[in-house]
Amino acid sequence: MPTQTVPTDTGWLVTAFHLERGPGCEAVAERVRQLRARILFDHGRRPEFRKGHGVYTDDQELDYGAWHFVARRQAGGPPLGYVRLCTPEAGELFQTRSFLGEEQYRDFLLSHGLGTAETFEHSRLVVEHRARKLGLGVHLNAMAIAAARYLGAKAMVGTSGTADGQDLFHARFGFRHVAGTRRYVERYTEDVVVMMYRSTDGCGAYGALVDELEEAFPRLVRPVSELDAAEWSGGSADPAAGSTPVSAAISAAAPAAGPAVTEAQGGEPCWRPGLFDLQRPGDAAAFEALMGSGRVREVVDTVADQLVELVTCREPALRGSPEGVERAVAAQLAGRPVREYGTWVWYPWSGRLVHLLPRDEFRLVRTDRNRGRIERPEQRHLLERRVGIIGLSVGSSAALTFAMEGIAGAYKLADFDTLSVSNLNRLRAGVHHLGLNKCVIAARQMLEIDPWLDIEVFTRGLDDATMPEFFTGGQGRIDLLVEECDEPRVKLAAREWARRLRVPVVMDANDRGLLDVERFDLEPERPLLHGILGETTSEELKDLTAREKVDVILAMVDRSGISAELEASIARLGTTLSSWPQLASGVALGGALTAEAARRILLGLPRPSGRFYADLAVLTSAERSVLA
Template identity: 40%
Template sequence: MQFQAYSDTNFEARIHQTQQLNTSYKPILFNTKNSTEKQNLADLLIKNPHIQIFDTIQAQVTELIKCLNPGIGGNRLEELSSAHFGSTPAEDYGLWVYYPWSAKLVHLLDEEEFAVVRTNRNKHKITAEEQLSLSNKKIGVMGLSVGQSVSLTLAIERGFGELRIADFDALDLSNLNRIRTGVHNIHLQKTVIVAREIAEIDPYLNVVCFHEGITDENIAIFLTGNGKLDLLIDECDSFDVKISAREKAKALGIPVLMEGSDRCTIDIERFDLEPDRPVLHGYVAHMDMAAFKNLKSLDEKLPYIAPVTGVETLSPRMKASAIEIMTTISTWPQLASAVTYGGGITADLSRKILLGGLKVSGRFFIDMDELISDENPKAENDQEKAAKQLSVSEVEQLLSDRKIKTETSGDLLSEELIATLIAAAGKAPSGGNNQPWHWHYRQGTLHLFMNRKVSGAYLDPDYISSYTSLGAAIENLLLEAAVKGLVVNWQFTPEHFPEHIALFSFKTGGQASEQEKSLAAQIANRHTNRNAGLTQEISETDLQELQNTIGGSEINLQWLKGAEEKTALGEISGEADLLRMFIPAAHHDFIVKEMRWTKEEITETEDGIGINTLDLSNNDQIGLRLMKDERAVQFLKKIKGGSAFKKLALKQFQSSPAIGLITLPESNPLNYLKGGMAVEKMWLAATALGYQIHPVNVPLIFFYKNNFQELNDLSEENRNQIFNLHQKFKHLFKITDNIAEIFLFRIFKAESSPQRTIRKPLNKTLSIGTA
């Protein structure tokens, strides 16, 4: 840009003058009835001929007379207005107010008369007595984004006598999406901007600026300097400031009011009425707040921040936005509309608190999307989480209807020994920890049923995931029987699939092989680990041993170890994970049927995957909680978001020394059962070698749905996406169509997961026949 009209010296001088003005926010008042001040004003005008002068004193006096005498008008109004000046010349009546930052001089009524006219239209929503009471109140506002709207609304309503405002930040261009000010104020301190705007509305209001924000050094002055605050309004971003300010406000008996622009979340803490009330409603009572200042990463800070901001209570779009922070956006979004009505609501609550008309404490929501909407969001069906088990009568009826044999030549086992075998079988892995097995022991025969009350979820098409789980349970049963000295005679019952899976009989006198002993010893230790790997190395000897463990000419175990291959698989897995979230039925099953979000849910259902077992960082765990809201997920899909979830999968794959895939040559229920047995043997052997396993079967299940499931709800877009992912996948593993892709997994070295998924008690998975 060229500045040809000025010499360099003149331009620099103007810049210097502007910089000096940038710290100015107090107007200069001239009472020209005083000769000295009148001369000072004259000198100012001579030295600054560019000053704009605004003199509407005649109109203001007329309005004052009308406010004092509502019923008069016409000539009588003019007479009273003229008489009001008395012997004082009009140019000396009231005060002259000079705003140095804008070079404007305004002629105004003095403070008493100015206040009468300024607040006239507040009556009688605010009575004269209430207005007088408010004029003696001291309010502090921390944070001037939402706080700007709050402060200006309070000023417009004349809801205080002194306002202390604190913010260390300067205005950025991006702030103009919600802060009402001009572009000429970019990079000006927010405190200065707000103080100037208030002065231009009402130069008589006392505004005290804390340009450095709230610090340990100034918090006491902010709260008590020139008298204790009557109300603290918190709109700051700094979490430790929120807590420390509240703790001090509590000690001083100062009530605290906070408004979050998302869903207009309101927090009221009446420390003046409830001196023992826990800070922030007790949400952070269990945390060591002194440690917060020393935390560096967002992941470390999130357990402190989340209870305050809420996770489940965020609006759908805010949840989606939170997931996108640091990927497609850099910070929390706020809208001018929400900030504006939030400022109005906060000012309204401030007045009620200060005038004694509101004594409540708590967290409240004024959600416009819920108050005014086309339809109400669907409520989550918690009944779907209820544990479902097969009864003895149901099992016996199935045996009768299917004419399944119940007598064998096996030995009768004690209920204690049967319980031991089934407990081992129940430690097998299952999709979503749905534990789809039901065992029934009758007349020397042990029957395995598929519990279809818990099977058949969206990602269990044609029960392939349940068949794999049942195969793993069978493998555990056989291993435990072997080490207990039992010979097992058993067989699958494909003619009775999917209800009845297999039957078993036992004879004593068996002897376990060394391999059986080794694998059985790991049944209790085997678990899913979703951590990143600690090492990129893996022994070729170990990989070969795992391949040898599963045996069988039909079962194939392949490994991919190249960096490019792992990256490609990570991208495929990430795409599949996101697709799972974006398909409503899949999302519903994951959120409602599979996941357990609280300790109470885990205890109540005794199945599903507790969020505490996922080995997620605090950041990723909160991101997953945000995905509970289907409206948020669908909005995320609309904006083509969710890359954070893909990044998690990519990171996991890249940190693993190898990725394994177990396949069988044909896709049918029997092969998924056999594949499940192979999976469990491999997993137990890997555990014995000190490796961790993380199943990544979501891509495989989508491939099955696209290729084999006759009835599914995949859209054409979904089908094309899955087809393309499958083509890349088959190219990586060099496999053909129509094979059973049983199990995809990461293998790596890491610490064991401290939390394990819960298992149902035996009385819900084992029944004993009486006949």
């Protein structure tokens, strides 16, 4: 069966198969049971799942007649996660039925208008420790729901643990607690509760993923006869056949590896790093060639410390147990030498070679302190988004803040200008950047925060010819625009495109903390710039004089609301002042304001159109003090 590609936001290879009693099935069932039991044993937390040293057991007749889903990170890699979907043909053996008892289970179905022929059971969702918190559990849960819907399920039932919030996890997909069913189960060493899902109820935040996987399900299926032992050990057979790589959207956009990344790209200064995976023979050879080239000025390898951060981010309780941390790191490495684990990143503009965790693990650790404000499912959702930024002077603060906070995994940056000495009062750049295009500076700095970001640069700025490419071309369409340029015609033309394509726009005016939001995604008929310029079009703003440009920009930001300092400066422009007065503090504030607005918009949180002032002079005035 040929490999199929299904583009989603995760990077997992999933194989689906249906087990019946017959030749070859018992051996596969035993491998499934060993995999589940080893993960469920959880270093001794559930001792009943181990028979003896290295021997684990989870024998259940339910395995026959059920669908099984096994996930890997890459072809040939070991299984990292699993879920089971039990069909009505095995309904007499459902765990839910056993948990409730025959009479209560029958009454439960009747009370919800369900029959046995349309009720499926979801069970045994397990993920290896080294693959947790990377979205695999979400993907497998969505896969089970998708398969059930494809197979005609009206409802799904299942028992869920509660100690680690598994029940709350299922609730995010639309599963609901069944009242009066929670009780302690010795085998699982925790309280267990029955949960139910109806196919007509949707899947909450994961509806799009479930829809996509429901369509993909038939292409994931492999006959049991095609499965072999290599698929369970990470051997050299071809386990990709019949599996579906589900990460084309982000992975395909990753920069090319190795010294092929030169000092210039397409005649422009280099701004993309090279990525090396030493477990790939071609990368290993290119890496050794780079090391011997004399171009590497500094090697930074802290991956051992990063591994400790990774395992303690997943399990904070390990912080008090050096032995536990050591065991978790060893399990994460899974026998690989530390030098070959993860990714080596080559930054040709600085001559630095940096060793990092693999992409998803790196991002998990890098954004761990976002949790509580931006939870991991939201973090993954944001990484699917693409943001366009026009104007990388004031906009550079937004670009770097977005990259640090994880607001989008892809960007388009547009600015024709290069860095000059007078820009150093507000741009985070060094004297070694003088003369370099501002897009390139921002892209380099962002990729030094996260080398897997997908960044396109428009170093000649935007005009009628390049506007379509910026909004919809290249690697893909933008989901949000941050507009920070000084050219009135471009400001208006960008909004014309944004409104046509229903792209929301945010802008910081860099005076009095003015944040401007236009929700063209929700209000496609909304007047541009809130109607301040009436029916004026970008075409009418061609060939303006310098004075006329100043007047139009002042109209765009509402001259009546500007600060006294800016008002006093206007008459001096071109005489005693060379350009608009701007400060680093105002630019930094603008990055924060646009980031907060963009994050809320991209996550579907309330952020209405309008103009909002975060005037620090007013907000920190004496009368605003909260002290007596």
